[in-house]
Amino acid sequence: QVQLVESGGGSVQAGDSLSLSCEASGRPPSTFTLYAMAWFRQAPGKEWEYVGAVSPSGGKVNYIDSVKGRFVLSRDNAKSTVTLQMSSLKPEDTAVYYCAARIETYNDDNHDNYDYWGQGTQVTVSS
Numbered sequence: 001q002v003q004l005v006e007s008g009g010g011s012v013q014a015g016d017s018l019s020l021s022c023e024a025s026g027r028p029p030s031t032f033t034l035y036a037m038a039w040f041r042q043a044p045g046k047e048w049e050y051v052g053a054v055s056p057s058g059g060k061v062n063y064i065d066s067v068k069g070r071f072v073l074s075r076d077n078a079k080s081t082v083t084l085q086m087s088s089l090k091p092e093d094t095a096v097y098y099c100a101a102r103i104e105t106y107n108d109d110n111h112d113n114y115d116y117w118g119q120g121t122q123v124t125v126s127s
Contacts, residue, residue, distance in 0.1 A: 002026040002116040004099050009121030017087040022099030024080040032080040036106035039084050041095035050109035062107040089125045096120040
């Protein structure tokens with residue numbers, strides 16, 4: 001069992017930066033290294049959107065095209081955390097952001113395939 005808790009959301013202006021964190025807990029703590037970690041987002045009235053994911057080791061990262069060059073996803077397995085560093089934010093990035101975990105496969109963009117989810121954190125970008 002893995003529990004995920006996101007933090008770091010907020011309201012910013014277009015062009016600003018924001019960092020989201022996701023802390024995982026569970027027993028034993030070493031199981032975090034079994035999981036690929038992803039970020040999804042959902043804007044009001046819209047479908048789930050995959051943002052990106054990082055492999056269990058942290059060596060591979062995948063992003064959707066619209067965030068490439070602006071977002072950086074990383075993980076610290078020693079601290080069981082995943083970070084989404086967002087820069088050059090745009091109004092269309094406004095959404096609730098969720099971190100999610102699934103075993104092994106890191107480039108899965110189907111949110112139905114993820115086993116564990118955080119509660120979400122709101123990101124609002126004003127023009």
